[in-house]
Amino acid sequence: MDSEIQMPAPVCLIENVKGKLLANQEALDILSTIPQPVVVVAIVGLYRTGKSYLMNKLAGKKKGFSLGATVQSHTKGIWMWCVPHPIKPKHTLVLLDTEGLGDVEKVRTEDSTTCVKELQLERKCLQIPFFNLSIGNGYKEKNFNLPRLCIRKFFPKKKCFIFDRPAHRKKLGKLETLHDDELDSEFVKQVAEFCSYIFNNSKTKTISGGIKVNGPRLQNLVLTYINAISCGDLPCMENAVLALAQIENSAAVQKAIAYYVQQMNQRVQLPTNTLQELLDLHRACEKESIELFIKTSFKDIDQQFQKELAAQLERNRDEFCTKNIKASADCCSALIQEIFTPLEEEVKQGIYSKPGGYRFFTQKLQELKKKYQMEPGKGIQAEEILQQYLESKQDVADALLQTDQTLSEKEKEIEVERVKAEAAQASTKMLEEMQKKNQQMMEQKEKSYQEHVKQLTEKMEKERKELMAEQERTIALKLQEQARLLKEGFQSESRQLHNEIQNLQKRVSESRSKCVIC
Numbered sequence: 001m002d003s004e005i006q007m008p009a010p011v012c013l014i015e016n017v018k019g020k021l022l023a024n025q026e027a028l029d030i031l032s033t034i035p036q037p038v039v040v041v042a043i044v045g046l047y048r049t050g051k052s053y054l055m056n057k058l059a060g061k062k063k064g065f066s067l068g069a070t071v072q073s074h075t076k077g078i079w080m081w082c083v084p085h086p087i088k089p090k091h092t093l094v095l096l097d098t099e100g101l102g103d104v105e106k107v108r109t110e111d112s113t114t115c116v117k118e119l120q121l122e123r124k125c126l127q128i129p130f131f132n133l134s135i136g137n138g139y140k141e142k143n144f145n146l147p148r149l150c151i152r153k154f155f156p157k158k159k160c161f162i163f164d165r166p167a168h169r170k171k172l173g174k175l176e177t178l179h180d181d182e183l184d185s186e187f188v189k190q191v192a193e194f195c196s197y198i199f200n201n202s203k204t205k206t207i208s209g210g211i212k213v214n215g216p217r218l219q220n221l222v223l224t225y226i227n228a229i230s231c232g233d234l235p236c237m238e239n240a241v242l243a244l245a246q247i248e249n250s251a252a253v254q255k256a257i258a259y260y261v262q263q264m265n266q267r268v269q270l271p272t273n274t275l276q277e278l279l280d281l282h283r284a285c286e287k288e289s290i291e292l293f294i295k296t297s298f299k300d301i302d303q304q305f306q307k308e309l310a311a312q313l314e315r316n317r318d319e320f321c322t323k324n325i326k327a328s329a330d331c332c333s334a335l336i337q338e339i340f341t342p343l344e345e346e347v348k349q350g351i352y353s354k355p356g357g358y359r360f361f362t363q364k365l366q367e368l369k370k371k372y373q374m375e376p377g378k379g380i381q382a383e384e385i386l387q388q389y390l391e392s393k394q395d396v397a398d399a400l401l402q403t404d405q406t407l408s409e410k411e412k413e414i415e416v417e418r419v420k421a422e423a424a425q426a427s428t429k430m431l432e433e434m435q436k437k438n439q440q441m442m443e444q445k446e447k448s449y450q451e452h453v454k455q456l457t458e459k460m461e462k463e464r465k466e467l468m469a470e471q472e473r474t475i476a477l478k479l480q481e482q483a484r485l486l487k488e489g490f491q492s493e494s495r496q497l498h499n500e501i502q503n504l505q506k507r508v509s510e511s512r513s514k515c516v517i518c
């Protein structure tokens, strides 16, 4: 089922048409077919700095992302190439090659692994470490520092690679046709180290809360970002995740309900002998259905979708109860017809309309009632349908009683009373049954609620722990960055980061003491 992705060449993911961004349907369709978690590697940097060339190396191919042969910027928009991850089984590596920046100030990226290739062609980068800031308040310094500060802020964890010139100047134009032994051996080694580092260190793309991103999720994120940008908004990770959660949680409800209905149809044989039997099966299917929802849903704010699931499960349970009642009633009516029709025929023929006939009639009636009661599989309406039938035939029995000449008036009166008492007893029993059923339904409601709460609590507790670990990791990295800024003499930047860290720490201690469900 989880077959490896086959994409012979990159496709354009986002087109840049006169500054307007458009998502390309072909690329979105490809993403929608990738059920595996994705590792996303994007590259950004100045134009004509060998980004596309490097991305081809990551794809393990000589050709793919198209390289520029002129001095003009070549790649337009964002191109995507999905390949099986070379070292992580059951993962897809999504390579994103971007349009070269004319101005490094435009660099704005978010979480996925991003390589910043800032190496100008024909120029070795001798400035080590790479992200040092320039002292001074002039335009030149600000211009120099801003992208570096941004990169340092958004990518607290960094790793720098310096590449030597790949080959002799004359050969640079046709790099992609050269064999490794025609390239500078240092460069070949550096590229191999770079690729190995990326493969080993790039994590599966997750969204806040440790939720793994697969192809369809990435597709939705792309669409949400593009929409936000088209509307003039800043693409915001939080909003994109919420939009994604809406789509997926609503699908998770549908999936969980479909599972419940399918399992109930498979496991329940209508009519069931007792209501409890149906409710027990409901409880088992409901538990699994909630599990399925909990597994696939995320960021279900105020449990909006779980509440919807609960309501739909209740409706479906009631539907099964109604079907159960109907199945039982149909079965009992058919049985009554089969068992009692011969007696009705005999009455019509006048067999019991003679002296002593009433006694024979009641005897026969008792026998047939027993026969009916002995019959298995009638379901929960057995008694009610029988009583309804007997009641409907009561005037026939009365007529036979009144016309039987072997009985005295006194005996007839006693018999009428006996029949009345019997009917009253039967209706009391039915009332008790009904109360019992109501009680069982109420208990089931409480159990359903408890099941929802139990599963939700477990999930929220797990998510809370993950979020806290995530926040603590971020704080640790930010603290390192703050210390570095301070050491470099950037007091105001360091102070700003210090405030950010304090806010984060406050949030962590809040979530530590927070009760999961109140």
Ligand SMILES: Nc1nc2c(ncn2[C@@H]2O[C@H](COP(=O)(O)OP(=O)(O)OP(=O)(O)O)[C@@H](O)[C@H]2O)c(=O)[nH]1
Binding pocket: 046, 047, 048, 049, 050, 051, 052, 053, 054, 066, 067, 068, 069, 072, 073, 074, 075, 076, 098, 099, 100, 101, 121, 122, 163, 164, 165, 166, 172, 173, 174, 175, 176
């Ligand atoms: N000197 C040198 N040339 C390189 C290097 N990497 C690639 N090239 C060559 O530089 C040219 C441009 O490379 P690309 O990979 O297209 O550069 P790019 O950054 O994708 O360019 P844009 O798409 O315009 O942003 C090609 O002819 C490559 O063969 C490198 O590390 N050093």
Ligand SMILES: [Mg+2]
Binding pocket: 051, 052, 053, 066, 067, 068, 074, 075, 097, 098, 100
């Ligand atoms: Mg390019």
